[in-house]
């Protein structure tokens with residue numbers, strides 16, 4: 001099963017490679033990984049999406065916890081949480097479909113962040129379903145390039161942990 | 162007052178109580194070595210290879226429970242430590258390894274003797290550091306020792322660029338460490354401990370499987386109390402050897418691939434396994450699906466990742482084995498009203514029957530020296546008072562099987578990594594820590610050649626380490642697998658040219674003795690162990706056909722054991738076929 005795990009880690013050099021090395025060394029999956037500084041610059045926040053059976057997920061959580069630079073591990077899959085990902089898509093629609101692209105972007109609350117004679121670059125933020133749906137709709141328009149941030153996740157407030 | 166990085170390093174080591182460093186010099190550590198030149202309190206033991214330095218520090222640590230300290234140069238010096246660090250990591254040995262590094266300005270430039278040792282050792286250290294600013298140095302050293310020694314111990318590496326060893330700052334020794342992400346848990350969960358006590362009370366056929374964690378946490382007394390109070394038999398894994406007296410009636414010896422018949426039988430038949438400070442290595446469990454099929458499992462270990470990694474567990478208890486056992490023993494004593502001797506009668510009788518049915522044996526001989534007989538003789542002559550280190554292979558297994566260990570920290574062997582070349586330098590470290598003790602490396606002719614250069618270290622430092630070479634002319638353990646599982650195709654396991662070990666020893670200024678006949682064994686041992694007061698190589702030319710039994714083929718359930726007499730029967734059949 002798929003799990004989203006958030007980590008609070010020391011903002012030190014080498015931390016990312018400790019974590020990615022743990023996954024590659026022990027043969028665990030990483031579907032996506034995102035990192036960014038916390039409010040307190042001594043820490044960083046990471047979100048990892050991984051998959052495996054219950055025993056593997058348990059090991060992943062324990063192994064992450066064992067790293068000295070990892071302060072807190074939360075498997076948010078087990079709690080109420082919000083997940084978001086941002087995607088930048090560069091599409092090359094034929095002239096007669098340009099309006100349709102803009103229309104769809106608006107429906108998905110996307111923003112055109114760059115355009116040229118033949119392309120639009122659209123920024124879309126949302127959960128996985130929304131992103132996949134939008135990508136699906138853009139495919140027939142001609143996707144030239146696509147970059148994703150990977151997921152970030154946060155627990156919802158007011159729900160018991 | 163401002164001190165240089167080198168001075169801070171040495172002063173910090175003193176604060177940590179370090180008396181010995183094992184090391185090897187080179188360009189980027191010259192500042193540190195220069196400072197050690199006239200230091201009175203810390204002695205540097207110059208080994209002849211950096212791998213030897215790490216294994217020596219490792220032996221020192223395993224024998225004393227104190228951290229072993231290593232100091233080497235950058236690049237090749239650092240990469241030469243990797244096998245030693247991985248060995249220590251697998252067996253939870255506390256080490257602090259200090260490697261020199263090229264100046265911070267040059268890092269990343271492929272400078273002369275630059276290696277990314279922090280990157281290389283990330284997966285085989287408990288933690289590691291690159292110190293970029295001399296101001297961080299004292300804190301890093303303090304943290305390194307704390308991490309190495311606490312929780313599940315392990316090796317920590319500190320990479321020190323040359324400019325940091327020369328840079329100056331105020332020396333402030335931190336009183337405490339502050340590591341937000343590192344808080345090992347020592348106390349076991351009370352409720353779980355009570356549940357464990359209930360299970361033990363209800364169990365008809367319990368077995369304790371004790372591992373290296375019992376030795377590390379110093380829980381041998383508590384283990385003995387539990388076993389004797391509740392009359393539960395104890396099997397000790399390779400790493401746990403010595404944590405429960407093998408002369409005790411409740412001892413089952415070692416379990417697993419080359420374990421005793423009765424240990425494996427007991428595990429397979431038991432209804433409750435109490436696993437203490439062990440991690441269910443595949444050499445212990447064999448095929449995990451068939452491991453202890455009828456047993457509930459109580460697993461006590463300080464490392465949460467060890468629990469439910471390889472086998473299912475009914476009662477997991479994360480904590481220090483000694484602390485948890487103390488609580489468990491107390492709970493049992495106050496709550497259980499069981500007549501232990503009474504309810505264990507049938508189980509212990511069954512176990513005694515297994516012990517009689519198939520004890521550890523071999524076929525003695527008057528013509529060729531049996532390696533097992535040499536080990537038995539060592540036990541007899543030393544009365545079990547020696548500290549034994551081993552190399553890896555058949556020699557290691559015979560050393561585990563045919564010498565009886567009654568005390569913790571008296572059997573020192575590379576278990577998890579199985580590193581040939583470990584035993585001799587480790588013995589040097591042990592001897593340095595215990596100058597008065599008899600320290601014996603039980604070696605193979607292959608393994609001893611992997612760190613044979615340390616003869617110089619032993620001789621120079623007057624360390625009277627005794628090396629018993631079970632010389633079978635082969636990489637015997639691998640040859641055994643080829644014989645049993647690869648149709649006797651002996652691909653590259655004959656050593657063909659084995660050096661004259663007596664001459665090698667003598668060339669280094671050590672003593673050398675040799676026995677080729679069974680009648681010579683005792684004399685050589687008496688001479689080598691007791692009369693000669695310096696480093697000795699004793700070369701025993703042993704029966705090269707001898708194999709380690711029992712043996713569970715890799716991946717088979719642990720009660721599928723091969724025995725010597727089955728081999729004899731097959732041999733007979735083969736001969737009959739030839740006659741026909």
Ligand SMILES: Cc1ncc(C[n+]2csc(CCOP(=O)(O)OP(=O)(O)O)c2C)c(N)n1
Nearest residue numbers: 554555556579581605606607608636637638
């Ligand atoms: C460094 C290293 N390389 C290879 C091996 C694989 N290996 C395991 S046992 C063994 C043979 C050891 O030969 P020897 O030291 O003569 O011991 P014996 O089995 O003959 O007693 C080998 C090659 C190992 N354990 N360690």
Ligand SMILES: [Mg+2]
Nearest residue numbers: 605606635637
């Ligand atoms: Mg050999």
